[in-house]
Amino acid sequence: KAGVTQTPRYLIKTRGQQVTLSCSPISGHRSVSWYQQTPGQGLQFLFEYFSETQRNKGNFPGRFSGRQFSNSRSEMNVSTLELGDSALYLCASSRTTSLNEQFFGPGTRLTVL
């Protein structure tokens, strides 16, 4: 069974640009959560989607948005990039919203110059 996949794995952007990251959950999983990981702040929850609906949202500005498609694949978008957005963005999927079934992808490393 394939794991959670995230594309791209690495990305370099400049300030002011926007970026879209993609997450394909494990087959059969309907919940996708996104996290930002930085050395200074650790892992911070961005948002969670279940069956195409956003169920929970973290304390991030409106520049961070996401969506989930009918096949459970999810994208997150960051507009007007800032230097501080440089981070590892992780997505995690689970069959339900049960946390002990949550599996993380390898992440997308975003560098903003």
Added chain:
Amino acid sequence: GQQLNQSPQSMFIQEGEDVSMNCTSSSIFNTWLWYKQDPGEGPVLLIALYKAGELTSNGRLTAQFGITRKDSFLNISASIPSDVGIYFCAGLLETSGSRLTFGEGTQLTVNP
């Protein structure tokens, strides 16, 4: 937001030694999870704890859900080189739905 204080931040030990790390908070959690993250990978769930006082093992790993519901610890016995990595605790508040709060991680180095 809610804070989880994880300690120690880093540990350097010899192969075969036992390791202990913990997370504490001023808030009450109803779930504690422990993850391990290897370089270039996402976190992998090691142990999940769901009620106060619960003690759960996974091989050489043992974790406990503190009685006050404000802390948890993870022990690794007889460490081996492949235990190297970053260990995270994560807690789930009663009111936060499925939103996890993570500790800042413990970087473990095991010298052969």
